[in-house]
Amino acid sequence: MEDTTKIKELAFQYFSGTISNADEITLFAYINQNVYNGNKFRAWEKEWITKPTVNEQTNKEWKSLERQLRIRRSISMPTVNIIRRKWKQMIAVAAIFIVLLGSSFSLWVKVSSNVPDNYFVCQAPYGNKTKILLPDGTSVWLNAGSTIKYSNKFNSKNRLVELNGEGYFEVSKHNGITFTVHTKGYNVVVKGTKFDVSAYPDDPYIMTSLLEGRVEINYKQTKMNILPGQAAMLDLKTKQLTRHETNVNQSKSWVENKIDFDDITVKDLSKKLSRQYAVNILLESEKVGAMKLCISLRNKETINEVMEGLKKIIPITVVHKGKDIYIK
Structure with a gap:
């Protein structure tokens, strides 16, 4: 069993940017053992945030991360990335769990000084795929050349993501609170289900294929429900939204390479x-x-x-x- 005191020390070293590579891997393994450990990690975040002193070097590092955080190494287990910003003299920390399935992966944090929201933009570059675990427990696989964006206020009540490209979603249920995927053509609204959305900017269509549960497609004034084994397709040229039977397992075959x-x-x-x-x-x-x-x-x-x-x-x-x- 892990020494909690030691793990807590590693967590604080991680927040301050002084952790070694070996200790970082140990910390990530502990966090991803179970939900309880993940919750303790978040509690340690809050405790660390309230600490009154932050050294000058750490502040410089975080300012650099605010401009662009690029993960430069890949490891075989899930990783946790912490992005920090300064607002009203307080430090806010957000955590995202990412499983690296490709050889490279980039994460940018876009910060606006005029808007109090931060947005996480996760990208799977061409030639790679990426799996992401959102804060509400939803798993998302991003196909090559895809991005997903969501607010730092994403939680069990605000479950909105924006997709550009293709993503396979396994959405966790949260007391009937809907989960929405916004694309360039329509919104996909669900409560807890498994589905694939393809919305690449250079494709002439947007396609949503449902494996489990139920999905509602919101397109302008139209609402269309699809059932497992069905797909909804929006022709971007004719603006026609149609529903048809499909082999949904093929729509997610890319997840399995x-x-x-x-x-x-x-x-x-x-x-x-x-x-x-x-x-x-x-x-x-x-x-x-x-x-x-x-x-x-x-x-x-x-x-x-x-x-x-x-x-x-x-x-x-x-x-x-x-x-x-x-x-x-």
Whole structure:
């Protein structure tokens, strides 16, 4: 059993920015053992905040973090990042639990001097995926090239996040309080469920697929409910919102490092592969882009292996130029 006094000392060292790498890992492991330990960590935050003295070097470090915090190393267990700001001579500390699934991950904190809210912006860069545990217990997987934003006031009563890209959500229930995902086209409102939302800025549609529970889509004056096994799609060109049956397991296959589609165009597949492998796939033929195919990749194939496989099932020529891949 962990020595609580020692762990508390490590927590205070973490808040002050003086903890060693080895002690930091020990602290993270303790926090993530159970909810009780996580709650103790938050209590220690509050105690540390009320301490009257903060050294000058620590203040300089926190000011630097306010401009941009970039995680420079990856470890195999969940990590906790603390961002601090000064307001009315008091220090506010917020914690976020992040599981790093990719080789790199960036977190920015945007601070406005005119608005008392801070916003956490979490990003999964191209070629990587990221899992996040929100303060209310909701788990979010971000697909490559996606961001999620939420306020430092996010809690059991304010459960609003903003998604740009694709995210798979497992939303925890909180006494009937709704959880809302805001996208560029519509809001997804739930109470406790599992669903996938795809809202990339360069896609012509927004898609929400439901695995468990119930979801309400709020689009302008329209409210649409979808059930497990269904998806809601907003065509951004025609502004039409439709509901249809779908293989929802395929919509979250990316979470398990798979690519699994029964009916997808080469154009749409190229976009997904470009994000997943951090490359730029260019189609030189609209005819090729309109072709549809069934594809299932489950063995963590490289992009070269994927291209070789495509050449065997459709008549294409592939040319590699660095990160650019031309399909003719």
